Amino acid sequence: MRNNWRRPRGMETVQINAYVSPDVKARLDAIAAAADVPQWVVIEAALRSGTPGPNGIPLEWDLVGPNGETLPIELKKSA
Structure with missing residues (x-):
């Protein structure tokens, strides 16, 4: 892998795990690779x-739950 992939100096980033x-x-x-x-x-x-989509989740994505079931991608109301 190249080592020259860098973000602009000062660009904000956050760590994920x-x-x-x-x-x-x-x-x-x-x-x-x-x-x-x-x-x-x-x-x-x-x-x-x-x-x-209307809820921000890409329409092409199939999200799968912990038991292998496809999760419904629907707009949920927030409180």
């Missing part, structure tokens, strides 16, 4: 992809 399935980690590694970019570039590109 996430546990993912081994197959997801392998896919992240493969995409980053194929594109010759750091993992954060792949993660940011993935999260910025898709057409946001």
Whole structure:
């Protein structure tokens, strides 16, 4: 991986820590290696992809719950 991937000086960032399935980690590694970019570039590109629905979740995303069920992507009212 290149070491010249840098953000502009002073750009705000925050740290994340996430546990993912081994197959997801392998896919992240493969995409980053194929594109010759750091993992954060792949993660940011993935999260910025898709057409946001009315609730902000990309319409193309299938979110899966803890038991493997597809979660309904619907607009929920906030209090």
